[in-house]
Amino acid sequence: MSVLIYIELDNGSIKKTSLETVAYGAKVAELTSTTAVVLALGSAESTELEKAGHYGAAKVLHAADGKLDHENNLAYADALVQAAQLEGSKIIILPKSGLGDAVAARAAAKLKAGIVSGVTALPDTSSTFKVTRSIFTGKAFAVTEITSDIKVLVVRKNAVEIDESSLISTSATIEPFNPSLRDSDFQATVVSVEKADSELSLTEAEIIVSGGRGMKGPEHWQPLVDLAKALGAATGCSKPVSDLDWRPHHEHIGQTGIKVAPNLYIACGISGAIQHLAGVNGSKCIVVINKDPEAPFFKAADYGIVGDVFEVLPKLTAAAKSLK
Amino acid sequence: MKILVCITNVPDTTAKITFTDNDTKFNKNGVQYIIGPYDDYALARGVELREATGGSLTVLHVGEADADPQIRKALAIGADDAIRVNAAPIDSYFTAAQIAHIASQNQYDLILMGRESIDYNSGVVHGLVGEMLGIASYSPVMKLDIEGNTATITREIDGGKEILKAPLPLVLGCQEPISEWKIPNMRGIMTARTKPLNVVEPVGQATLTAPEKYMSPPPKGACKMIPASEAETLIRLLQTEAKVL
Ligand SMILES: Cc1cc2nc3c(=O)[nH]c(=O)nc-3n(C[C@H](O)[C@H](O)[C@H](O)COP(=O)(O)OP(=O)(O)OC[C@H]3O[C@@H](n4cnc5c(N)ncnc54)[C@H](O)[C@@H]3O)c2cc1C
Ligand SMILES: Nc1ncnc2c1ncn2[C@@H]1O[C@H](COP(=O)(O)O)[C@@H](O)[C@H]1O
Numbered sequence: 253m254s255v256l257i258y259i260e261l262d263n264g265s266i267k268k269t270s271l272e273t274v275a276y277g278a279k280v281a282e283l284t285s286t287t288a289v290v291l292a293l294g295s296a297e298s299t300e301l302e303k304a305g306h307y308g309a310a311k312v313l314h315a316a317d318g319k320l321d322h323e324n325n326l327a328y329a330d331a332l333v334q335a336a337q338l339e340g341s342k343i344i345i346l347p348k349s350g351l352g353d354a355v356a357a358r359a360a361a362k363l364k365a366g367i368v369s370g371v372t373a374l375p376d377t378s379s380t381f382k383v384t385r386s387i388f389t390g391k392a393f394a395v396t397e398i399t400s401d402i403k404v405l406v407v408r409k410n411a412v413e414i415d416e417s418s419l420i421s422t423s424a425t426i427e428p429f430n431p432s433l434r435d436s437d438f439q440a441t442v443v444s445v446e447k448a449d450s451e452l453s454l455t456e457a458e459i460i461v462s463g464g465r466g467m468k469g470p471e472h473w474q475p476l477v478d479l480a481k482a483l484g485a486a487t488g489c490s491k492p493v494s495d496l497d498w499r500p501h502h503e504h505i506g507q508t509g510i511k512v513a514p515n516l517y518i519a520c521g522i523s524g525a526i527q528h529l530a531g532v533n534g535s536k537c538i539v540v541i542n543k544d545p546e547a548p549f550f551k552a553a554d555y556g557i558v559g560d561v562f563e564v565l566p567k568l569t570a571a572a573k574s575l576k
Numbered sequence: 577m578k579i580l581v582c583i584t585n586v587p588d589t590t591a592k593i594t595f596t597d598n599d600t601k602f603n604k605n606g607v608q609y610i611i612g613p614y615d616d617y618a619l620a621r622g623v624e625l626r627e628a629t630g631g632s633l634t635v636l637h638v639g640e641a642d643a644d645p646q647i648r649k650a651l652a653i654g655a656d657d658a659i660r661v662n663a664a665p666i667d668s669y670f671t672a673a674q675i676a677h678i679a680s681q682n683q684y685d686l687i688l689m690g691r692e693s694i695d696y697n698s699g700v701v702h703g704l705v706g707e708m709l710g711i712a713s714y715s716p717v718m719k720l721d722i723e724g725n726t727a728t729i730t731r732e733i734d735g736g737k738e739i740l741k742a743p744l745p746l747v748l749g750c751q752e753p754i755s756e757w758k759i760p761n762m763r764g765i766m767t768a769r770t771k772p773l774n775v776v777e778p779v780g781q782a783t784l785t786a787p788e789k790y791m792s793p794p795p796k797g798a799c800k801m802i803p804a805s806e807a808e809t810l811i812r813l814l815q816t817e818a819k820v821l
Contacts, residue, residue, distance in 0.1 A: 354713065367784075388694070396785050526589065540799070
């Protein structure tokens with residue numbers, strides 16, 4: 253009957269967003285008077301997986317088969333369904349990501365489960381089972397009832413608050429899990445994988461420094477990168493910037509790009525078009541630097557500086573360096 | 577090659593999102609509708625593949641008659657024919673079941689969708705349809721080439737991308753830069769008028785989720801302005817006031 257939580261690993265470490273999902277799932281387990289079980293797919297050390305316990309999980313099912321090290325939504329969905337059947341889980345929880353959505357969808361279809369993606373808060377289980385989700389790219393929210401017996405929830409970042417003090421000391425027990433994997437799930441061959449490993453990923457980052465067309469060209473990005481380094485931040489950009497190939501496509505933030513929800517988003521030379529705002533409206537604090545006082549982004553900002561990015565950025569970097 | 581492109585009918589990306597009837601209905605008043613931007617990428621790539629390899633391209637929409645102008649636009653861009661399943665697409669599972677039903681009757685080699693719809697932003701319909709049909713699904717796809725029975729796909733992964741080769745049939749959720757959005761030309765608009773748009777009734781599939789109430793985000797507080805000459809004070813405010821550093 254347990255709540256089953258699917259997590260994502262990055263080189264054997266649990267992603268930060270996935271730890272949040274574990275905390276979310278553990279709270280749902282509490283609300284529904286059951287336990288939280290985590291499913292981990294691919295190679296990882298037990299000492300790493302035990303951490304799920306600190307976030308409230310009782311047990312981790314670990315499918316350590318090396319075939320699962322490569323992101324494979326088909327095999328992951330098969331494994332998830334088998335884990336759900338083994339555990340008799342009625343509630344399945346995944347973190348929101350391209351992969352999380354893909355796995356959730358295939359698992360929901362196999363289990364004939366209602367699926368809601370983009371959940372932003374804990375469910376209301378007082379009478380029926382209701383969740384709040386983000387819609388219209390964060391421009392609104394919907395309260396949605398899930399009526400099926402089995403329920404699949406794909407959860408956004410910041411859906412629960414976790415502070416370090418709420419972590420518990422118990423480790424989760426690790427149980428080996430051997431799902432039967434189908435050959436048909438491995439029909440695709442991987443030609444190449446290109447991953448900027450040293451870079452902090454945008455969806456995981458707590459701070460993002462992002463640049464728009466106001467940065468004038470790829471050769472002028474250094475001041476922005478310097479600030480990002482000083483703050484331990486990831487770098488992002490607006491759509492025209494990635495369209496012009498000034499920056500890689502995976503940095504493109506907005507309605508048609510990545511949706512981010514960091515603690516701090518610093519926008520440099522970005523006008524604040526509604527399609528860009530749609531990708532950042534989950535941020536806790538927004539700083540806008542723009543030389544045009546009428547730039548629409550200021551309306552969505554918490555702090556603003558009207559000025560030239562090339563004068564302002566070095567000052568911020570110097571101040572950020574002196575913090576530590 | 578037989579291609580199916582699934583499109584959504586969504587408010588323009590600049591539309592103001594408000595609700596009526598005690599926050600139980602989306603307020604369509606004054607809202608301009610468009611083909612979902614991601615679906616538009618899928619359609620553009622579909623049209624290119626259709627032109628390069630021959631065969632056919634069908635567009636499919638699950639929704640009501642107010643979507644017909646957008647369906648006609650897809651025909652004008654280059655689809656050969658269209659199917660509309662006449663039902664409100666309220667739930668992802670229900671919508672996917674309709675698409676899977678149409679697909680199961682037609683043996684498409686390639687089913688192209690957007691990475692996500694921009695109204696309910698789920699990013700799940702492709703995976704649901706793939707599983708319902710028992711074929712592979714991938715998303716988000718940034719590049720797609722077909723050679724014989726094999727697709728070469730560039731898929732975005734966290735912090736990068738990877739290239740896969742996979743046998744057809746496939747369901748793919750597309751995003752840029754897979755192709756450039758296409759604008760219909762005069763000839764396309766003329767011929768679209770006579771291309772078939774078949775309206776069919778939905779198959780029985782219960783909805784498994786039901787939206788109950790909508791909410792707008794809380795209003796944003798005022799923006800605190802800091803003079804550029806004192807830019808460095810921002811860092812202190814972020815640390816002590818906003819507590820985000
Ligand atoms: C369907 C659709 C989807 C879209 N999706 C996205 C999306 O996902 N993400 C996205 O970003 N956009 C998206 N767009 C594009 C969006 O509408 C805007 O065109 C885009 O966000 C503008 O990018 P920008 O702010 O970098 O450039 P601009 O609008 O050109 O703004 C540049 C800004 O820099 C400022 N500036 C110039 N020089 C300086 C300087 N020296 N110092 C300080 N400030 C300076 C200017 O005052 C200006 O405000 C989409 C558009 C459509 C139609
Ligand atoms: N009502 C619909 N009719 C046709 N295709 C749809 C519909 N809803 C979603 N899709 C397709 O599925 C993709 C993903 O949608 P979603 O899971 O809602 O984000 C969209 O980009 C469309 O290609």
